[in-house]
Amino acid sequence: MVNLVAFLMSLPQPKDKKSLRPGHLQPLKRELVFDIDMTDYDSIRTCCSGKGICRRCWGFIAAAVTVLDKTLREDFGFNHILWVYSGRRGIHCWVSDREAMDLTDDQRKSVMGYLEVIKGGKEQTKKVNIRGHPKDKDAIKNLHPSLKNSLDALGDGYFVGLILEDQDCFANEQGWTTFLELLPDKEVAENLRKQWSSKSSGSVSKWEDFKDQVRASQKDSDRRVRLLFPSRNEH
Numbered sequence: 001m002v003n004l005v006a007f008l009m010s011l012p013q014p015k016d017k018k019s020l021r022p023g024h025l026q027p028l029k030r031e032l033v034f035d036i037d038m039t040d041y042d043s044i045r046t047c048c049s050g051k052g053i054c055r056r057c058w059g060f061i062a063a064a065v066t067v068l069d070k071t072l073r074e075d076f077g078f079n080h081i082l083w084v085y086s087g088r089r090g091i092h093c094w095v096s097d098r099e100a101m102d103l104t105d106d107q108r109k110s111v112m113g114y115l116e117v118i119k120g121g122k123e124q125t126k127k128v129n130i131r132g133h134p135k136d137k138d139a140i141k142n143l144h145p146s147l148k149n150s151l152d153a154l155g156d157g158y159f160v161g162l163i164l165e166d167q168d169c170f171a172n173e174q175g176w177t178t179f180l181e182l183l184p185d186k187e188v189a190e191n192l193r194k195q196w197s198s199k200s201s202g203s204v205s206k207w208e209d210f211k212d213q214v215r216a217s218q219k220d221s222d223r224r225v226r227l228l229f230p231s232r233n234e235h
Contacts, residue, residue: 032078032095032103032111036064039089043178046167053089059162061091066158067150068093071115075146076100114146163203170203179206185223188213 017025038057042049047056072078080096163169170176176196183189217223
């Protein structure tokens, strides 16, 4: 018995994983875990930032849960999904289906890649990539099914209610300047910049101004497609 204990104690411990060579310790099974942190929304939330969190912040979490839970259940077929408060400023999703627990690291990365829409660091101005070729006139029809389902699940309520009305993200110059930097059409961006610099208006009004610019472009034109579905442009 003493020898067995000594042998077990001599084995590498999970806590020492970082000090061992890659792949030396491999878990037999582990949950598929997603961590949603409120700091991920600092670029668009106006009520708080950093470690701060309030009741209004949870609108972002609710949107994330709505999309992720639906995708995990309908696209991947997972059923044993647990959502828990992280204890600080976010929420965790634990997937405990046998198929999920058997996933390799590469397979887990593939799941994340399937779910990924925004990528890149602070130095990257344009982080969103939701479509393929920039000349695609059928961008709406060719939108990835998971993105179509997510948009249907969220509807206009989350964007209008949360982003435009509650958070009023484009009310101040910093907010609407960030938005204009995302637009691939510099002429439209400059038109809106002049318009918004000369008047004070809320996010709902600014969004209507942007939609007017889209409507003014010819239907199925390259400009309209770029404005509606901007492709990722890394800097």
